[in-house]
Amino acid sequence: MKLVDQSVERLVQTSGLEGIYKQIELAGRTCYKSEDKITEDSAESFVQRMIDSGHTAMLEHGTVYMYLKHDMKDGVDMGDPYDISLDMILCKYGQHNSDFDTHEVFFTTNLRWLVERYPEDWKSIYEYYGCEPTDKHPKRVSFKCTTCIHVYKDLTRHRTMSFAIESTRFCNYSKGKFGSELTFINPVWCGDGVGEFIPDTKFLSCLQNIQTTYRSLIEQGWKAEQAAEVLPQCTKADMVITGFESDWEHLFDLRYRGTTGNPHPLVKDLATKIHDLYEQQD
Secondary structure: OEEEOOEEEEEOOOOHHHHHHHHHHHHHHHHHOOHHHOOOOOHHHHHHHHHHHOOOHHHHHOEEEEEEEOOEEOOEEOOOOOOOHHHHHHOOOOEEEEEOOOOEEEEEEEHHHHHHHOOOOHHHHHHHHEOOOOOOOOOEEEEEEEEEHHHHHHHOOOOOOEEEEOOOOOOOOOOHHHOOOOEEEOOOOOEOOOOOEOOOHHHHHHHHHHHHHHHHHHHOOOOHHHHHHHOOOOEEEEEEEEEEHHHHHHHHHHHHOOOOOOOOHHHHHHHHHHHHHHOOOO
16 A cells, blocks of 8 residues: 655647647647656557547547637638638637737637547648647647546546546556555645654555455455445546646636635645646746
8 A cells, every 4th residue: 555645747749740649649648647658659549539439529638739810802702721710719618819910810719629520621721720839829738647547536626627647447456566555645644744754543544454455355356446446535646637728727716725725735736836837837
């Protein structure tokens, strides 16, 4: 049995369609804890399997930046060969900045919207409109967090954001890749005020019993998805969260600043860590 603190790292999407693929693969493999299968050229095939199987939720973590300029000739728009400018403006899964003087649209969305909206032409559309983000594009930001099931349940109330979380259904914690043990998150209220965790004996005894029970169920033939029923809310789970900057500001208002009431201590601890790293972004 292990106890760990919550932690956060910022995920920076690299350029081009390959960068989108890699961001999606990292989020998807977080769910199954199969990050060890990531190679230099594994991302595209991973994403294609998601598309072919209809499991497109992970595609939300790939951010698509697009640019369109309307060229007018005799009152006819000559600059939108795929005729998607209205879709860009009305898309509820994206944000845009439009310059009506220059007839430009700076549009940001996720790959899931593009693939599901244009299943036959999405690659051609991306090749035509896709670009690197500019100062005029609304930005999306991703973080990978080590947290727990309780915090995940709170944060998914921010439904405009995208989430990928380690699956207690498919992860068998009795296996060697997990050290054959369960991992739990330290409760932040069990501390000395300067960051030192002070174990509570009743709490630790409970977690040890849970690990023993989990292992016993696996040994007697229960599948991981069945044995997971005994896992508590403090069970460690890695999670990827992606959202627009406006989504993050709303999350910080509720979970960091506490504008509508005191957040749960663990939720505030994670939101604080994300906020502090978010403020360091370029």
